[in-house]
Amino acid sequence: MPSAPKWVFDTLDFFVAQIPRVQVSQTEYLSRSVKRISLQGDFAKFQFSVGAFFDIRVSDTNARRYTIAEINSDKDNLKLIAHIHGHGCGSDFMDDLTVGDHITLNKPRTEQKYYDKSAEKIVFFGDETSLALACSFLSVMQQEKKQYLFLFELDPENYHIPDLLGLENAMVFPKLTLFSDPAQIEELPIFKNNDWCDAYFVLTGNVTAVQNFRKVIKAQTQARVKHHGYWLQGKKGL
Ligand SMILES: Cc1cc2nc3c(=O)[nH]c(=O)nc-3n(C[C@H](O)[C@H](O)[C@H](O)COP(=O)(O)OP(=O)(O)OC[C@H]3O[C@@H](n4cnc5c(N)ncnc54)[C@H](O)[C@@H]3O)c2cc1C
16 A cells, blocks of 8 residues: 555554654765665564565655665564665655664565475566665575576666676666667576576566566566566656
8 A cells, every 4th residue: 555545554554553763864866866775673573575575655645665674683674775766755754864863663574475495496677676685585595505697777877786786797778778678688598598597587676677577588588577667757656
């Protein structure tokens, strides 16, 4: 429920148990438009599967989804990575957060099973909104010794971020070019050799790019695909 009247969110906040005393403990701009936010709180009783997210109330009448990038072993500190794109209340809310702010969180949610334990090879595609999900994949893929490849479409100011986050085996492409055009997607090296044709593909981020990429994968390979468009140009609160 991305948008609803204020009384609806107020009622939910009243009846749904919230995680007590969650506070911003650190913020870092990894670039002008990507911000990593650390939250301190008692998260011990929750399950954090790959891709778990919070629906965060970002204004009186709006909630937006943000993925948990990582959580420490004591389960009292976790990190979010937000795209500060500047066109929405979620982006503004994340931009405004500073150390010491209290934040209201309901328990983390997982709607989709993104990670497939049985897959030996994983190709992950996304944009700035997918960086947190990529981080949550990375630790599990490394533990389970998977073969993996990250493909990102990013704004130029963010080309360095996969490296900075330790996302090894990453290829970075300019946004709104290659993945806007199925003919160019077909030319990607992964479709030119057989190494990745039996991989499990996970596609998130811009809805149009995700749909284009999925169409090409389906046409060119027998691979399994998990796709979830995170945002759509011109649409609020997808
Ligand atoms: C399960 C799930 C997990 C997600 N996890 C994350 C996460 O960890 N980090 C993260 O940053 N985002 C994440 N997202 C995406 C985020 O929830 C959306 O981008 C959301 O629309 C942002 O809300 P907003 O209020 O800033 O913009 P909205 O009010 O939703 O949209 C306002 C305008 O901004 C545009 N817009 C929205 N998002 C973007 C964008 N990224 N780039 C450019 N324009 C945009 C819309 O097209 C619209 O025109 C996730 C989404 C889902 C479904």
